[in-house]
Amino acid sequence: MSMDTGNDLQGLEYSGSLKTELTLALPGGGGAETPTSGSKRGFSETVDLNLGTRSDDEASVVTQTHPPKAQVVGWPPVRSYRRSMMKSCKFVKVAVDGAPYLRKLDLETYSSYQELLSAFEDMFTCLTICDVMNEKKIMDSANGTEYVPTYEDKDGDWMLVGDVPWKMFVESCKRLRLMKSSEAMGLAPKTSSSKGSSIN
Amino acid sequence: MRLCHSMMNYFPEEVLEHVFDFLTSHRDRNAVSLVCKSWYSVERLSREKVFIGNCYAINPERLIARFPRVRSLTLKGKPHFADFNLVPHDWGGYVYPWIDAMAKCGINLEELRLKRMVVSDESLELLAKSFPNFKALVLVSCEGFTTDGLAAIASNCRFLRELDLQENDVDDRKGQWLSCFPDTCTSLVSLNFACLKGEVNMAALERLIARCPNLKSLRLNHSVPLDALQKILVQAPQLIDLGTGSFVHDPDSEICNKLKNVLQKCTSIRSLSGFLDVNSRCLPSIYPVCTNLTSLNLSYAPEIFSIELIKLIRHCKKLERLWILDTIGDKGLVVVAATCKELQELRVFPSDLNGMGNAEVTEVGLVAISAGCPKLNSLLYFCQQMTNAALVTVAKNCPNFIRFRLCTLNPTIPDAMTNQPLDEGFGAIVRSCKGLKRLSVSGLLTDQVFLYIGMYAEQLEMLSIAFAGNSDKGMLYVLNGCKKLKKLEIRDSPFGDVALLADTGKYQTM
Numbered sequence: 150m151s152m153d154t155g156n157d158l159q160g161l162e163y164s165g166s167l168k169t170e171l172t173l174a175l176p177g178g179g180g181a182e183t184p185t186s187g188s189k190r191g192f193s194e195t196v197d198l199n200l201g202t203r204s205d206d207e208a209s210v211v212t213q214t215h216p217p218k219a220q221v222v223g224w225p226p227v228r229s230y231r232r233s234m235m236k237s238c239k240f241v242k243v244a245v246d247g248a249p250y251l252r253k254l255d256l257e258t259y260s261s262y263q264e265l266l267s268a269f270e271d272m273f274t275c276l277t278i279c280d281v282m283n284e285k286k287i288m289d290s291a292n293g294t295e296y297v298p299t300y301e302d303k304d305g306d307w308m309l310v311g312d313v314p315w316k317m318f319v320e321s322c323k324r325l326r327l328m329k330s331s332e333a334m335g336l337a338p339k340t341s342s343s344k345g346s347s348i349n
Numbered sequence: 350m351r352l353c354h355s356m357m358n359y360f361p362e363e364v365l366e367h368v369f370d371f372l373t374s375h376r377d378r379n380a381v382s383l384v385c386k387s388w389y390s391v392e393r394l395s396r397e398k399v400f401i402g403n404c405y406a407i408n409p410e411r412l413i414a415r416f417p418r419v420r421s422l423t424l425k426g427k428p429h430f431a432d433f434n435l436v437p438h439d440w441g442g443y444v445y446p447w448i449d450a451m452a453k454c455g456i457n458l459e460e461l462r463l464k465r466m467v468v469s470d471e472s473l474e475l476l477a478k479s480f481p482n483f484k485a486l487v488l489v490s491c492e493g494f495t496t497d498g499l500a501a502i503a504s505n506c507r508f509l510r511e512l513d514l515q516e517n518d519v520d521d522r523k524g525q526w527l528s529c530f531p532d533t534c535t536s537l538v539s540l541n542f543a544c545l546k547g548e549v550n551m552a553a554l555e556r557l558i559a560r561c562p563n564l565k566s567l568r569l570n571h572s573v574p575l576d577a578l579q580k581i582l583v584q585a586p587q588l589i590d591l592g593t594g595s596f597v598h599d600p601d602s603e604i605c606n607k608l609k610n611v612l613q614k615c616t617s618i619r620s621l622s623g624f625l626d627v628n629s630r631c632l633p634s635i636y637p638v639c640t641n642l643t644s645l646n647l648s649y650a651p652e653i654f655s656i657e658l659i660k661l662i663r664h665c666k667k668l669e670r671l672w673i674l675d676t677i678g679d680k681g682l683v684v685v686a687a688t689c690k691e692l693q694e695l696r697v698f699p700s701d702l703n704g705m706g707n708a709e710v711t712e713v714g715l716v717a718i719s720a721g722c723p724k725l726n727s728l729l730y731f732c733q734q735m736t737n738a739a740l741v742t743v744a745k746n747c748p749n750f751i752r753f754r755l756c757t758l759n760p761t762i763p764d765a766m767t768n769q770p771l772d773e774g775f776g777a778i779v780r781s782c783k784g785l786k787r788l789s790v791s792g793l794l795t796d797q798v799f800l801y802i803g804m805y806a807e808q809l810e811m812l813s814i815a816f817a818g819n820s821d822k823g824m825l826y827v828l829n830g831c832k833k834l835k836k837l838e839i840r841d842s843p844f845g846d847v848a849l850l851a852d853t854g855k856y857q858t859m
Binding site: 222224229230240 | 518652731
């Protein structure tokens with residue numbers, strides 16, 4: 150089967166719905182092309198890479214592809230049963246500045262930033278979440294040190310936790326680090342009006 | 350020779366039937382039925398096991414008309430691609446018409462094996478009530494039923510030996526289906542409910558197992574905790590195949606110790622699976638059974654990290670079949686290669702389905718396995734990357750592959766070292782593995798790979814292609830070359846009407 154796309158580069162949704170039609174038509178309606186080595190011929194015709202159009206302050210819809218790892222329906226070919234069994238497997242390492250050991254957390258077991266913060270409280274018993282001027286902050290109750298939750302995303306960049314929708318965060322987070330507030334200044338977004346960090 | 354030929358004609362039918370009894374494979378019985386009318390007649394009236402690879406290839410009435418004495422039926426419904434959401438949801442594959450037809454004609458059905466079919470509670474109820482000698486129900490990747498249907502089976506099938514549910518999508522009604530096995534049911538040999546999501550009555554389970562002395566295969570679901578497992582094993586030391594439920598407990602507790610002791614007495618266990626929830630520190634409890642283990646499935650246990658997997662594998666020197674996650678890493682596969690010299694089948698599944706790049710398995714692991722495991726003949730390998738050089742080495746080390754399925758997580762990734770297509774690598778595989786029956790290719794591929802497949806893969810019966818090839822030529826190479834091809838699955842590849850319609854006569858055999 151092949152894509153019924155003509156010249157229209159349709160994005161494939163990473164969901165259960167089927168975008169492919171069971172036809173025998175050639176994609177693009179053209180004849181055979183000789184590929185250059187390394188080019189993704191059939192692949193690029195079926196996936197919208199959407200390069201360079203992702204804006205920084207917009208949270209793009211989860212179904213659009215993130216370069217360079219585009220999601221394709223039914224790939225890798227893993228049975229839906231196995232997929233559903235493996236769903237709760239988004240283990241990421243959690244580091245806290247100043248603590249000698251790392252911990253591991255399964256992000257799939259939480260459904261919001263709120264739950265994640267509570268998990269930090271459970272895991273690192275010296276930390277508490279305090280409400281300071283309607284913003285939640287992570288503090289070490291023993292010495293008053295403030296921590297800022299940050300994460301490394303798919304592209305290797307360190308970001309502040311809380312800016313993007315939860316599901317998008319889960320998908321792109323590779324590991325977490327609770328950074329001391331004093332060191333986190335460089336991460337504050339330009340558009341943010343508050344000092345330090347806050348989770349809404 | 351003519352004398353022999355005419356002598357065969359005078360053999361009474363009972364003798365022919367007795368001779369045919371020795372033919373166990375479907376292919377042989379099918380061949381025999383084509384010899385002459387009387388052989389066809391004797392064969393059809395004595396056939397007890399029928400296999401139908403496509404449930405729409407024939408209707409139930411025809412089956413019953415030809416094989417009135419059928420006792421064991423195997424049916425396959427949706428095509429393989431349905432597993433990956435590539436087939437419309439309402440494709441079909443309903444079993445009800447089959448059960449209904451057989452019930453109406455008084456067929457003495459004893460065994461039913463279904464794969465990728467839609468099975469309703471109604472059909473299970475009809476099945477349970479219509480066939481008094483029903484013994485074995487095996488459902489693989491099926492859907493459409495609930496635990497109510499299972500309750501009907503448990504309640505009514507007095508001589509049930511096998512209830513084997515593999516990877517089905519079952520709606521759990523939180524009923525007490527397991528408690529529906531009457532006290533008089535003592536015939537169970539195989540019970541597999543690992544895919545069920547809900548709880549089962551622990552006391553009922555323990556009692557059931559205690560009264561079934563012939564139980565050889567038991568696969569529990571995640572709701573069965575470690576302490577229940579320990580109690581169950583005390584009652585069933587004769588088990589050959591065990592699937593644990595949840596494997597989580599305080600590793601220093603008495604329970605883990607008790608489990609280790611009871612496992613020491615289970616000297617027949619050869620196959621282990623489950624670990625649907627696992628605390629790795631409890632794993633040492635199973636070391637006693639590892640020595641004699643021939644089959645191990647840890648592919649649903651992403652929580653076990655490479656180091657613990659390696660420790661475990663070192664105990665499993667007799668392993669013939671290993672299903673594992675890519676969390677084992679290349680390093681772990683090197684240990685497998687060094688330890689498991691009897692290995693015949695290896696499946697390495699992806700732990701990271703979100704494309705995060707966390708996969709730690711590459712061509713390095715595969716080359717190590719090929720060098721260390723001379724008996725390897727079946728492979729399913731999900732990996733981050735591959736190279737032609739590696740595949741050429743693998744082909745040289747392991748000419749005995751019957752099944753070779755390689756899946757690169759990026760479907761069109763080129764050779765990781767040279768950036769070339771992987772045509773040459775797969776070409777080496779088909780050239781070297783003369784007995785290859787099943788092949789799945791992935792990575793950057795051009796028409797060239799299909800030229801090789803068409804030229805060399807003489808025994809190939811099933812081929813899976815995705816995102817591969819440049820033109821119709823590729824498909825023509827395959828269809829003209831692979832004389833024994835039965836199943837062909839293609840997705841997202843540029844093959845058009847010209848190629849696929851070029852030799853429609855070929856499809857008859859497929």
